[in-house]
Amino acid sequence: xxxxxxxxxxxPHDHRFLSALAQSPHTIYYLRLERQPRQLExxxxxxxxxxxxxxxxxxxxxxxxxxxxxxxxxxxxxxxQPDVIHAGPIQSAAFLAALSGxxxxxxxxxxxxxxxxxxxxxxxxxxxxxxxRRTTVLAADCRTVQIKxxxxxxxxxxxxxxxxxxxxxxxxPGRAEEFRTRRGWQEAFVVLSLRTWEPxxxxxxxxxxxxxxARQNPRLRLLLLGGGSQAGLIRTIFQQEGVxxxxxxxxxxxxxxxxxxxxxxxxxxxASHSDGSSVSLMEALASGLPVxxxxxxxxxxxxxxxxxxWLFPDGDDLALSEGILRAAxxxxxxxxxxxxxxxxxxxxxxxxxxxxxxxxxYQRAVDLHRSSLSSISxxxxxxxx
Numbered sequence: 001x002x003x004x005x006x007x008x009x010x011x012p013h014d015h016r017f018l019s020a021l022a023q024s025p026h027t028i029y030y031l032r033l034e035r036q037p038r039q040l041e042x043x044x045x046x047x048x049x050x051x052x053x054x055x056x057x058x059x060x061x062x063x064x065x066x067x068x069x070x071x072x073x074x075x076x077x078x079x080x081q082p083d084v085i086h087a088g089p090i091q092s093a094a095f096l097a098a099l100s101g102x103x104x105x106x107x108x109x110x111x112x113x114x115x116x117x118x119x120x121x122x123x124x125x126x127x128x129x130x131x132x133r134r135t136t137v138l139a140a141d142c143r144t145v146q147i148k149x150x151x152x153x154x155x156x157x158x159x160x161x162x163x164x165x166x167x168x169x170x171x172x173p174g175r176a177e178e179f180r181t182r183r184g185w186q187e188a189f190v191v192l193s194l195r196t197w198e199p200x201x202x203x204x205x206x207x208x209x210x211x212x213x214a215r216q217n218p219r220l221r222l223l224l225l226g227g228g229s230q231a232g233l234i235r236t237i238f239q240q241e242g243v244x245x246x247x248x249x250x251x252x253x254x255x256x257x258x259x260x261x262x263x264x265x266x267x268x269x270x271a272s273h274s275d276g277s278s279v280s281l282m283e284a285l286a287s288g289l290p291v292x293x294x295x296x297x298x299x300x301x302x303x304x305x306x307x308x309x310w311l312f313p314d315g316d317d318l319a320l321s322e323g324i325l326r327a328a329x330x331x332x333x334x335x336x337x338x339x340x341x342x343x344x345x346x347x348x349x350x351x352x353x354x355x356x357x358x359x360x361x362y363q364r365a366v367d368l369h370r371s372s373l374s375s376i377s378x379x380x381x382x383x384x385x
Contacts, residue, residue, distance in 0.1 A: 001025075001366070003082060004029045004031060004077070004084070007088065009032065016351075022046035030049050030051045033056050033092055034056060055072040056069050066099075083366060085105050085106065086106045087105065090127075094135070104137070105136050107138050110276070111145060115148055115276070132153070133153070139162045140161055140162065141276040141277040143301060146161065160360060163348060165350055166282045166349055172259075187219060191210060191324060193206045193226075194224075197229065197230040198230065200273055201270070202294065204234060209319075210324060213325050222247045222248065223248050225251065258283070266327070267324065267334075268284035268293075272294055273294065274298075277301070278302075281302060286341075290308065290309040292309055
């Protein structure tokens with residue numbers, strides 16, 4: 001099968017998908033819609049994947065570029081003649097693929113495209129509805145996304161649930177004692193946050209909640225990774241609350257180094273206001289790390305309050321602070337949570353197992369398309385003399 005993988009940019013998630021697809025028996029072509037100023041992924045494409053040279057993928061793409069890109073996309077499709085196109089997010093790459101008229105189309109939601117972007121304006125609602133109507137199969141990473149797609153009229157029987165999953169051999173329980181010792185954290189209770197510092201992900205809520213808890217418990221340390229547009233605000237919160245020395249800024253961390261940060265922590269926190277199946281949450285669970293996450297629908301699909309960790313009301317930094325203090329003060333409760341977290345990851349977040357669902361989505365889309373063509377051609381044959 002020839003698969004044209006069409007994505008908005010080249011991110012760590014794209015690298016992971018393409019690396020897995022490269023090991024499949026299929027022929028994989030990669031089409032990049034745009035290139036943002038900040039490079040999101042520096043690892044090269046797998047050698048088995050052919051990157052398609054076209055008019056896109058060189059700079060940011062706006063709506064005014066779409067007519068020109070659509071014309072060239074149709075040329076690419078004629079040249080490659082793929083058996084299926086995999087495209088996402090919904091309002092960018094998948095929209096262009098839908099405009100091309102190609103079938104079968106597997107549209108993959110990236111979570112926020114349906115949960116947030118689809119409702120931002122009448123135009124975005126139209127784009128979303130248009131794309132879904134021309135989608136053969138939708139790959140959704142959680143039921144929350146499936147429900148949202150249903151609100152646009154997309155049938156549940158054509159949704160393949162595909163929680164992306166993690167490498168359970170890379171992310172596993174352990175204790176990064178050397179890492180903690182270098183920072184004098186032998187007796188500390190370490191909280192880990194690694195979401196992007198943008199309003200959607202609530203890292204400012206984490207900063208306020210941690211600062212309040214840290215003033216009450218000097219053992220607390222925050223291992224804060226990443227960066228983003230809220231950097232000034234977040235640092236100001238720590239400075240004003242007098243807890244800056246209890247925060248370690250780890251910056252951007254590559255995938256190979258990431259497991260040690262989970263193993264150096266005692267608690268994972270996320271205050272994201274919207275999410276699909278969060279990969280960092282699954283990595284934390286796989287690492288046997290108790291979690292404290294915002295009480296939003298997608299997180300409730302993964303975390304049962306009091307089992308793998310706790311939920312706190314979305315945006316409530318006071319509740320987050322109380323949750324951190326509770327976790328730090330109840331070490332006997334954390335031990336069974338660690339086991340429950342790892343067990344859940346093994347059951348539902350195993351990347352090699354979950355990835356097969358994406359391959360199944362491709363085959364299902366091809367089968368549905370063939371079936372639809374057959375149902376159209378049969379009446380035509382019956383009309384012939």
